Amino acid sequence: MKHYSYEEWQLYVKDELSEDRRDELESHLYTCNQCLEVYIRAVTANETSLPAFLEDDDFTNRVMEMVPFTNKNVNNVEIVSPVPVTDSTFKDVEMVNSVPGTQSDTARKPLYQQAGFHYLLAAAATLLLMFSGAFQSLATYAGSLEKPMIQEKKPRPSVTEGVINKTFAWMDSLEKKEAIKK
Incomplete structure (x- = not known):
């Protein structure tokens, strides 16, 4: 290299x-x-x-001046502005205290729409099903489904095996007849 x-x-x-x-x-x-x-x-x-950066605030302001103006969304109100929208633009605007997802927003929801209510409901249903034996019966039913429903058929013996089996059965019957005669 x-x-x-x-x-x-x-x-x-x-x-x-x-x-x-x-x-x-x-x-x-x-x-x-x-x-x-x-x-x-x-x-x-x-x-x-190498070129040195000017003050950080001055550098940031120069960069922001080069950024094209876009629509800003403040408090769910679309603002179309031909001039740059900065933090000082809205210093006299009164902000709304309620932000979606905060505690004050959830306090206004009815009980049945709150997440805690749904968790309690799920826990109560689980305990009810557990103590009533519903889960136990489901486990038993699932165990019965695991057993094969159709029993495997044994393969049919070949002709030769059939002849041999009949011959042995005939010989066994002859031995029994002779044992009875004696």
Whole structure:
């Protein structure tokens, strides 16, 4: 693997290379940790020549001025504004105290629409079914379904096996007859 010199990385940091050469060095950075360390040294050495950010607030304000104006949605009211809408735009607007999903909003709901009521109802139904034996009967029924409904048929014996079985049965009957005569 070919490694690049410190001077080449300094040229890269100062943006003094051709586009093809820059692409070559960038793709090499993805695969070579050694050159990455040299590149980091070149960046720290040229740190003073890099552009510095102005104050954070000033930078943010400049960026926000470049953002196109869009429709803002405040308190479920769509605002179409030809001027930028900022935090100070609504400083004199009285905000509504109720936000959907807060405690004051759920206090207004009827009891049967609250989540706690549904949990209690489910727990009560579970206890009722458990103590009444409904779950036990379901378990018994499920156990009976596991048994095979159709019994497997034994394969039919071949003709040879049938002849042999009849021969042995005939011989057994002859032995019984002779045992009775004696």
